[in-house]
Every structure is written in C-alpha cells, then in structure tokens.
C-alpha cells in the first residue's frame with residue numbers, strides 16, 4: 001500500500017470518528033511518525049500532503065531534518081535526555097515529551113524563541129512509561145511559569161498496548177479531564193488547548209475523546 005492509499009483510509013476513519021463525536025475533522029492534525037522509515041519515504045509523506053513529521057530520537061531526526069529541512073513542521077515525540085536538547089532545539093517546532101523541570105530548564109536555556117511543548121502524562125501508571133503521574137500535572141504546569149520560553153501547548157499521553165477498548169478510552173478521557181483543569185488555570189504561557197494522543201491502533205478512540213494531534217507511524221508510512 002502506498003502512503004496515499006493509507007492516508008485515504010485513515011482520513012475516512014477520522015471522518016467517522018468525528019461524526020461519532022460531533023467534531024470537525026479540521027481540528028485534527030496528523031503527525032506522520034517517520035521513525036521506521038528512510039529519508040526518501042519521509043519525503044514522500046510530504047508529497048502525499050502531510051506536513052507534520054515526528055521523530056523520537058535525536059540522530060534519526062537530524063538525518064531527516066538534513067534531507068527535508070523547514071518544509072516540514074517537526075515534532076519530537078520521544079523521551080528526551082537533557083544532554084540531547086542542544087542537538088534538536090531550534091530545529092523542532094514541538095516537543096511532546098516534557099516531563100521534568102530539569103528538562104524544561106535546559107530547553108528554556110537553549111531555545112532562541114518560545115517553543116511549544118506538550119506535558120507528557122503517564123495516565124495509565126504503567127511502570128515502563130515516561131511522563132508525570134496524573135496528580136503531578138497541574139503543579140508542574142504552574143512551576144513552568146519560571147521558564148519564559150516554554151509554551152504549554154497541551155498534554156500528551158500513550159495508551160496501554162491492549163485490546164481493551166474501554167481501558168484505552170478511559171486513559172484518553174482522563175487526559176481530557178486534566179486538560180480542562182489546566183485550561184481553567186488561565187495561564188498565558190499555558191493555553192493547553194491541544195491533546196496529543198492516539199497512535200495507529202487507537203487513534204479513532206483518541207479522536208472521539210478529544211485528540212487534536214494524532215501520531216501515526218506504521219498505519220500511515222509503514223515500516224522498512
């Protein structure tokens with residue numbers, strides 16, 4: 001299947017999920033996760049009309065960025081070691097994995113301009129997952145006030161790998177609840193109006209629960 005064919009199917013599913021939840025498909029941005037594919041394939045994602053690209057490690061990101069540059073809007077979606085911030089900063093447009101103050105401090109220090117970040121939340125509480133626990137999110141967002149170049153665009157989570165749809169849905173619902181609490185704080189640096197949730201196997205559920213950025217790898221660009 002080509003990327004264009006994959007995209008057509010995905011767009012149909014987005015439409016259905018939006019109908020089910022009374023949403024407008026224009027509210028959903030597809031981030032094509034290119035971590036499984038070459039620079040050439042990443043370029044064909046752009047040709048298919050998707051301009052948001054996501055990578056989860058610094059070196060593969062840099063190779064893609066070399067090849068493609070600012071034609072794409074770049075999302076860093078993986079856990080980020082503090083010492084690697086300098087490699088990606090001022091090249092990526094969004095960071096989806098802000099989960100500690102030391103990382104915020106380094107991002108703030110290295111960036112030339114305000115940068116949109118998602119606070120990563122480990123809603124499911126699985127031990128191997130990165131992210132803040134549910135109760136830590138609002139205090140963390142308040143603490144980010146000290147970093148004048150960090151913009152809290154929204155919250156990000158990964159649902160558990162399971163066939164249990166109700167469990168997945170409850171994780172996305174919870175992230176939406178926390179987002180509403182964060183928006184109620186009315187902080188200028190933390191509009192928090194975006195939700196980065198949903199991957200290839202669960203994006204329709206994520207959309208029904210309020211996702212605005214879905215991160216699609218295997219279902220859209222395949223694996224090489």
Ligand SMILES: *Cc1c(COP(=O)(O)O)cnc(C)c1O
Pocket residue numbers: 033035056077078158199200201215216217218219
């Ligand atoms: C790899 C990855 C994705 C995409 O995964 P697929 O299941 O292939 O769609 C999304 N988000 C994050 C954080 C990832 O690491």
